[in-house]
Amino acid sequence: MKLTVLGASGTYPRPGGATNGFLVQEGETDLVLDLGNGCLSNLLKEAGFADLDAVVVTHMHIDHFGDVYPLFFALRFNPDEPWGLRLLLPRGGLQLMGRILGEDSREYLPRVFAVETISEGRDSRVGKMDLSFYATRHPVEGYSVRLEGGGWTMAYSSDSSPCPGLEKAAAGADLFICEATLPASYEEEASHGHLTSTQAGEVAERAGVKRLLLTHIWPTFDPGDIVREVESVYGGEVELAQEGMVFLLGGEEHGQA
Ligand SMILES: [Zn+2]
Numbered sequence: 001m002k003l004t005v006l007g008a009s010g011t012y013p014r015p016g017g018a019t020n021g022f023l024v025q026e027g028e029t030d031l032v033l034d035l036g037n038g039c040l041s042n043l044l045k046e047a048g049f050a051d052l053d054a055v056v057v058t059h060m061h062i063d064h065f066g067d068v069y070p071l072f073f074a075l076r077f078n079p080d081e082p083w084g085l086r087l088l089l090p091r092g093g094l095q096l097m098g099r100i101l102g103e104d105s106r107e108y109l110p111r112v113f114a115v116e117t118i119s120e121g122r123d124s125r126v127g128k129m130d131l132s133f134y135a136t137r138h139p140v141e142g143y144s145v146r147l148e149g150g151g152w153t154m155a156y157s158s159d160s161s162p163c164p165g166l167e168k169a170a171a172g173a174d175l176f177i178c179e180a181t182l183p184a185s186y187e188e189e190a191s192h193g194h195l196t197s198t199q200a201g202e203v204a205e206r207a208g209v210k211r212l213l214l215t216h217i218w219p220t221f222d223p224g225d226i227v228r229e230v231e232s233v234y235g236g237e238v239e240l241a242q243e244g245m246v247f248l249l250g251g252e253e254h255g256q257a
C-alpha cells in the first residue's frame with residue numbers, strides 16, 4: 001500500500017501547504033481520507049479524479065472537506081460524467097455541503113456522489129481494504145478510521161480529544177496518523193476536541209502502534225517542540241506529516257515524493 005500525505009496542517013495551511021488529506025493506493029484502488037482545502041491540487045499529482053474509488057470525510061469541518069467542492073465541480077462538468085463516486089461521510093453531511101451551493105449545483109450532489117453514511121459499528125470495504133469507524137470526541141460528529149489491507153493496518157485519528165475510540169482504531173497499527181494539534185501545556189484548550197502532543201503520544205503508546213505520524217499541528221506552533229514532547233511518552237518511531245510524503249506499507253520503506 002502506498003500512502004501519500006496530501007495535506008498536514010490543522011485548521012488552516014502553512015505557507016504552500018494544505019489542510020488534512022491522505023491518499024491510500026493499493027493495487028488499482030485509490031482511496032482518499034479527508035480532502036481539506038488545498039488537497040485536491042496535491043491529489044491530482046498522484047491520481048486522476050475520475051479514477052478515485054472512494055472519498056471518506058471523517059467529520060464536517062472545512063479543514064477536512066473543503067476540497068470536496070472543487071472535486072465535485074471537476075466531476076460535475078467532466079463531459080464523460082464519471083459520476084457516482086463513493087463519498088462516505090457522517091449523517092447529514094451532504095445536506096450541509098449543499099447549503100452553500102446554488103440550486104442548480106445542489107441537485108447534482110447526490111448524482112455526482114454516491115453517498116454512504118458512516119457510523120461506529122458499520123464497517124465498509126473499498127477495493128480490498130476494510131474500513132472501520134470509531135466515534136471521536138469533537139464538537140461535531142466524527143470518526144477515527146481503521147484501515148486493514150493485505151498484511152498491513154493503518155489508522156487515522158481525525159480530530160478528537162482523548163476517548164476510547166482512538167485507541168480502538170489504532171490498536172497495534174503499523175502506522176497511526178494522529179493529530180497533535182497543540183503543545184502539552186495547552187491541555188485546557190485541547191479538551192474542546194483535540195489532542196496535545198503528550199496525549200497523542202500516550203494514545204499511541206497504549207495502542208501499541210509501530211510507527212506514529214503526527215498531523216494537524218496548528219501552524220502557530222513549532223512542530224519540532226511537538227515531536228520532542230511526543231517522544232517523551234511514546235517509545236516508537238515518530239515523524240511529522242508533510243505534504244508529498246510517501247509511505248509504503250506491507251514490507252517496504254517510505255520516502256519523500
Ligand atoms: Zn481539523
Ligand SMILES: [Zn+2]
Nearest residue numbers: 059061138159
Ligand atoms: Zn475538526
